[in-house]
Amino acid sequence: MPLISSTGARSGLDLEGIIKATLDAQRIPKQNRLNQQEGRLQVELSAVGEMRSVLSNLQSSAEKLTESSLFSAMKASVSQPESGNVISVESSENANTGNFDIAVTQLAKGSRAVSADGAFASSDTVVNTNAGALTFGAGTESFSLDLAAGSTLEDIRNAVNNSEDNFGVTADIINTGTEAKLVFRSNVSGAGNDLIVSNDNAQLDAVSTVANAGGAGGMAIAVDDEATDAIIEVDGIQATNDTNIFADVIQGSTITALKDSEGTETAQLSIARDDAGVKKSVDEFVKSYNSVVSSLNEMGAEGSMLQGDATVRGLKSQLNSVLTSTFGDDQTLFDLGFGLDNDGKLTQENPITNVSEVLSDNPSALQSVLGGENGLASRMDTFLNGYVGAGGSLQMRRDSINDSLDRVSDSRESLQRRMESMEETLRSKYQALDSLVGQLRDRGDYVSAQLANLPGFTRDND
Incomplete structure (x- = not known):
């Protein structure tokens, strides 16, 4: 810290200006060099970050081309009839290709049981005076429900709907205006899977489909309410x-x-290879590759901070080498309709053919060259991993730049300490000079005053 903030006050000399000029002469050149060095490093760090980003995107798009299901995926397309959607379809890679007419003759549904007419006046009607249990079953599903004595119709409805063991039975009460009807609906579909409700207390027969002593209970399932199978016709079968x-x-x-x-209407189903999925993945790869090329061209352009940079040059050269390699049966990308423009960007057409035509006419060749075991995508993924993977060259370079930035920061701190020390030294020296000159001025003023008081002494004002 400075020893004094007004050096020169006694002497009248501009010692503060001298101190500042001396410090600036030492600090500013070094500070400018550090600023320039930091600026270059920040530009380089930003460029490395951009390279990692675009190369990572390219690697991701290359990995998608290596997925085994990409070229074997099947796509189902459905043309629905005018009345609306009658079916939905999903196809796996093992699906048979072809065109099919499909009609839905009957939907599968669960059963519905309704209480007998006049059985219950209202939802508050007490069903059982003694405790008992109801057991619900449909197909292979079942659950039981304990009912307390004095349970009302509403209590039974709530107990069914709130049961944690319920497999899919819904209870409702329909108030007709003259009575209350209890309705059980089961979601278990399929012919023969009608809901069966039994009990261990004859007082619960009115809310059961099977009486305690055997035979029919008070809940009945009408013919139209029985569980049914789904029926469809595929090309009439x-x-x-x-x-x-x-x-x-x-x-x-x-x-x-x-x-x-409705009537004789059908849905038309077409199952074919999912060329659109392949095209989308190819488009993403081409877009990612061209983004890398654009970034590298910009970074290495004349006048750029990275003009002539070895990493930029090496990347461009190696990427081009991978792209122009021979794959499979001595095929290149250019045999499959790809091309390169004047900027080194990848296109999906050339003077002979284009990628879409090859995908339609010879998809296996495209699969072999792009997604094969030693195809373009696999080689590109391996190559890029050396740059963007853990311990890759770009990570090492980023770490090196950050180390250099830390050294710049240390140099700034060191420069600041040296300037503070120099300022203290200068102020100490110039304070002594200021004091000495001040003393001499004081003595001179004293001598002048004494001489002025001597008899006969006159000051020459000229």
């Missing part, structure tokens, strides 16, 4: 299932029936 989901009726495809077809 009927298929049934206990749910609305049909797996492998057409190999490798799952058909879900959504509603009954």
Whole structure:
């Protein structure tokens, strides 16, 4: 810290200006060099970050091309009838290709049981005076429900709907205006899977489909309320299932029936190779590659801070080498419709053919060159990993730049300490000079005053 803030006050000399000029002469050149060095390092660090980003994107798009399911994926397209959607379809890579007409003859549904007419006046009607239990079953599903003595119709409805063991039975009370009707609905579909409600207390017969002593209970399932199978027709061939989901009726495809077809209408299903998925992945790869090329061209351009940079030059050269390699049966990307423009960017057409035509006519060749075991995507992924992977060259360079920035920061702190020390030294020296000159001025003023007081002494004012 400075020893005094007004050096020169006694002498009248501009010692503060001298101190500042001396310190500036030492500090400013060194500070400018540190600023320039830090600026270059920040530009380089930003460029390395951009390189890592665009190369990582390219690596991700290359990895997608190596996925085994990409070139074997199948896509189902459905043209629905005018009445609305009757089916939905999902196809796996094992699906059979072809075109199919599909009609939904009947949807699968669960059963519905309704209490007898006049059984209950209202939802507050007490059903049982003694405790008992109801057991619900449908197909392979079942659960039991304990009911306390004095349970009302509403209590039974709430107990069913709130049961943690309930497999899919819903209880409702419908008030007709003259009575209350209890309704049980089961979500277990399929012919023969009607809801069965039994009890261990005859007082609960009115809310059961099976009486305690055997025979019919008070809840009945009408013919139209019975559980049914789903029925569809594929090119006129009927298929049934206990749910609305049909797996492998057409190999490798799952058909879900959504509603009954009206009249003779059908949905048209087409199953084909998912060329759109392949095209999308190829588009992403080309876009990512060209983004890398644009970034490297900009970084290495004349006048750029990284003009002539070895990493930029090396990347451009190696990327071009991978791209122009021979794959599979001595094929290159250019045999598959790819090309390069004047800026080194990848295109999907050349004077002979284009990628879309090759995908349509010879997809296996495209798969071999792009996604094969030693194809472009695999080689590109391995190559890029040496740059952007853990311990890759770009990470090492980033760490080196950060180390250099830390040294610049240390140099700033060191320079600041040296300037503070120099300022203290200068102020100490100039304070002594200021004091000495001040003393001499004081003595001179004293001598002048004494001489002025001597008899006959006159001051020459000229």
